[in-house]
Amino acid sequence: MSLLNAPTARRMRVTAVRSRNAASFRLMEMGLIEGAEVTVLRRAPLGDPMHVRVGDSELSLRNADAESIDVAPF
Amino acid sequence: MPSRSTLHPSDAPSAPSHHHATNPRAAAARIALVGNPNTGKTTLFNALTGFRRHVANYPGVTVEVAHGTITGTSVELLDLPGSYSLAANSPDEAVLLDALCGRIPGQPPPDAILAIVDASVLPRNLYLLSQVLEIGLPVVIALNMIDVAQSRGVAIDAPELSHRLGVPVVPVVATDPRTLPPLIDLLRAALPGQRTAASGPELPADLTRLRAALPAAPNPAIALRVLLDRDGAAPRAYLAAGGSRAALDAARRQLDDQHIDVAAEVRARYAWIGRLLDGVVTRPPQPVTTWTARLDWLLTHRVWGALVLALVLFVLFQSIFRWSQPLMDFISDRLMGSLAALATVALPEGAVRSLLVDGLIAGVGGVLVFLPQIMILFGLIAILEDSGYIARAAFMVDRIMRAAGLSGRSFIPLLSSFACAVPAIMGARVIADRRDRIVTILIAPFMSCSARLPVYVLMTSAFIPDRYFLGGWIGLRGLVMMGMYLIGVVVAIPVAWLLKKTVLAGPPPGFVLELPTYKLPRLRAVWQRMSHAGAHFISRAGTVILAVSIAVWALAYFPRSATTEQRVRATAVAAGWDESRTDAALQAEFARHSFLGRIGRALEPAIRPIGWDWRIGAAIVASFPAREVVVSSLGTIFSLGHDADEADLRGALAAATWSDSGRPLFTVSSALALMVFFALCAQCASTLVMIGRETGNWLWPVASFSFMTAVAYVAALLTAVIARGLGCDG
Numbered sequence A: 001m002s003l004l005n006a007p008t009a010r011r012m013r014v015t016a017v018r019s020r021n022a023a024s025f026r027l028m029e030m031g032l033i034e035g036a037e038v039t040v041l042r043r044a045p046l047g048d049p050m051h052v053r054v055g056d057s058e059l060s061l062r063n064a065d066a067e068s069i070d071v072a073p074f
Numbered sequence B: 001m002p003s004r005s006t007l008h009p010s011d012a013p014s015a016p017s018h019h020h021a022t023n024p025r026a027a028a029a030r031i032a033l034v035g036n037p038n039t040g041k042t043t044l045f046n047a048l049t050g051f052r053r054h055v056a057n058y059p060g061v062t063v064e065v066a067h068g069t070i071t072g073t074s075v076e077l078l079d080l081p082g083s084y085s086l087a088a089n090s091p092d093e094a095v096l097l098d099a100l101c102g103r104i105p106g107q108p109p110p111d112a113i114l115a116i117v118d119a120s121v122l123p124r125n126l127y128l129l130s131q132v133l134e135i136g137l138p139v140v141i142a143l144n145m146i147d148v149a150q151s152r153g154v155a156i157d158a159p160e161l162s163h164r165l166g167v168p169v170v171p172v173v174a175t176d177p178r179t180l181p182p183l184i185d186l187l188r189a190a191l192p193g194q195r196t197a198a199s200g201p202e203l204p205a206d207l208t209r210l211r212a213a214l215p216a217a218p219n220p221a222i223a224l225r226v227l228l229d230r231d232g233a234a235p236r237a238y239l240a241a242g243g244s245r246a247a248l249d250a251a252r253r254q255l256d257d258q259h260i261d262v263a264a265e266v267r268a269r270y271a272w273i274g275r276l277l278d279g280v281v282t283r284p285p286q287p288v289t290t291w292t293a294r295l296d297w298l299l300t301h302r303v304w305g306a307l308v309l310a311l312v313l314f315v316l317f318q319s320i321f322r323w324s325q326p327l328m329d330f331i332s333d334r335l336m337g338s339l340a341a342l343a344t345v346a347l348p349e350g351a352v353r354s355l356l357v358d359g360l361i362a363g364v365g366g367v368l369v370f371l372p373q374i375m376i377l378f379g380l381i382a383i384l385e386d387s388g389y390i391a392r393a394a395f396m397v398d399r400i401m402r403a404a405g406l407s408g409r410s411f412i413p414l415l416s417s418f419a420c421a422v423p424a425i426m427g428a429r430v431i432a433d434r435r436d437r438i439v440t441i442l443i444a445p446f447m448s449c450s451a452r453l454p455v456y457v458l459m460t461s462a463f464i465p466d467r468y469f470l471g472g473w474i475g476l477r478g479l480v481m482m483g484m485y486l487i488g489v490v491v492a493i494p495v496a497w498l499l500k501k502t503v504l505a506g507p508p509p510g511f512v513l514e515l516p517t518y519k520l521p522r523l524r525a526v527w528q529r530m531s532h533a534g535a536h537f538i539s540r541a542g543t544v545i546l547a548v549s550i551a552v553w554a555l556a557y558f559p560r561s562a563t564t565e566q567r568v569r570a571t572a573v574a575a576g577w578d579e580s581r582t583d584a585a586l587q588a589e590f591a592r593h594s595f596l597g598r599i600g601r602a603l604e605p606a607i608r609p610i611g612w613d614w615r616i617g618a619a620i621v622a623s624f625p626a627r628e629v630v631v632s633s634l635g636t637i638f639s640l641g642h643d644a645d646e647a648d649l650r651g652a653l654a655a656a657t658w659s660d661s662g663r664p665l666f667t668v669s670s671a672l673a674l675m676v677f678f679a680l681c682a683q684c685a686s687t688l689v690m691i692g693r694e695t696g697n698w699l700w701p702v703a704s705f706s707f708m709t710a711v712a713y714v715a716a717l718l719t720a721v722i723a724r725g726l727g728c729d730g
């Protein structure tokens, strides 16, 4: 399942980061890599971007970037 | 694992380490402060240096690099830009690595690194640290936000972490000075020799081999970036410095064959961090519900969050648009006004007095008048940033800003630009991505600022009929004013979009934004930001703005011939004019013959189709220092004395006629066109100077001025033609 479609407030594990662009490298550097625990906290009022917790930190990423991240239930 | 090489700081033979061990001036050690954004880096810098922050100007570097002396020592502390990684796409991001490796012209490398890490987000903070360790300089770690970590029930065994890393780790709370002495003692003590071997991340063996083999790379940390950051700043710098493209391509092909990219680096580093922290960090069995989580529920909520945002923006806008007004009035009327009055009384009429009053004092006033807005905006931005709210605001509006190809970060600067573009352009520093920042800076002047208001008010009240529609609910004048505010936005969106597609095209930066924990902003830090913004504006833009004001004054003043004066006086005597009428006529005649008047007449063929004569042209040129000056310039040119008020001006403008046909000069169409012109033009020297300063490239203000003037001209012409076509002139 892609992070984009992940249910809110459920702990998930990242299984793959499929794209290789500046944004996905930055996300990886910030901890969104295979094996990391990620929870979707909410989506912005207009549906995009989304607010996630990765490990100890919280970040916002756009749906387009979330789409290329695969997750599975924890 | 024998197939992998173990990296540790002493693997960096060419790194500039230890060189102050032999330096006779070892007392003046320089320590670089490095860390992720939002770790409390600024707070720690201020606490260590006693808030004495000096901004260094590095050539070609637009991000701020500040320095200060650690209190009670002679150690100099450099505050480098916060970053999550040494990987850099833009020159601005590359400053960190360049400064650490001594690659900034005229700047030796630091003697040691003070790495600040946020204890409440430790693993992610150690990512940058793992890269920094590879530079090979001595490192001291300040483990900050211990209080935040504790409040979440997270405990960190600092001595064990220090033991495993082989570098000192000092727990601190940057906001609490009592926690700092151990850190200061450590920094004061001789730093060299404190490094003990520590094992670093196990990067893929091929990567380590290739980076060691890359010819002419200054050190392994740089070589790594040259190899891995495909579109990054490091390979560009490497090739520009004469690095071998063939060798780089060959090395990259090998990496491609092995599927080694940044992802491999990230995996290796996080694997190392996982091992490093195993047994060092103890977490509670159940995560503690934090204040930040509760506040976020409210502040990013569809309804409540939007309401709070609207309220915040309202306060922001009101404060720069209205609440700064008394201060601005004080500066321009009381301070500068009384200076001018003093000079007028003290000096005889003539060029010197005019230079002093209309050139110098008006110019200084024109600079100082921006201070209230700049300082208020920076105070509010400091509060929004330090509290962590600005990231939430960006999160909420990101989707909207994407219409212009920008991100949520551009929202606050653009909104403040409706009050004044000058603080807004400085405020664009909150945008991390360089391209987005420049686009935001370039479109900010399209937002109708408060200096346009006097022009809109004058033209609307004088020439737009006071009509109402829908039973008095909608007034024509109100509609016209609203249209002027809208037109800038309507033009700015395609301009931003075009810039992002052409000159500022590049890989989309993505919008990865950290949402830090909420903190209570500290007054002293806020005040520091305000005063620095003010001082920065005066020192970097003030002199240029003043020079432009004086130059335009000279254009308007010279030449003055005695024959012109004699002619006017003779007419006056013949017609029996009183002194003030004579004086007004004289000023108008001088204006006509001045360089500015000549420029206006030279422009007349171009602006005649819009319905403007040379007088309007000259007034527009005279308003180059600041748009609102056009009102007083019109006053002078249309022979109004010094103490005429706006009603007199409206009357004079309405009475003005074309010299050849005798038809009225100002009509609905030519007045509308003038408003549209001012809505879109770049007649503001301060804005242009700020664009040059903040982008670090003077071509931008030149391009901006040319483009905006062209757009304004075409739009004014279209407005006039369409309005005439619709029969607006009656």
Ligand SMILES: Nc1nc2c(ncn2[C@@H]2O[C@H](COP(=O)(O)OP(=O)(O)O)[C@@H](O)[C@H]2O)c(=O)[nH]1
Pocket: B036, B037, B038, B039, B040, B041, B042, B043, B044, B082, B144, B145, B146, B147, B148, B172, B173, B174, B175, B386, B387, B519, B520, B521, B522
């Ligand atoms: N509770 C707590 N807050 C801190 C600490 N250090 C900094 N802060 C606060 O964190 C916010 C961000 O700090 P700042 O120094 O601006 O972070 P920077 O982005 O790294 O420069 C400010 O509101 C500081 O007052 C700390 O050790 N504990």
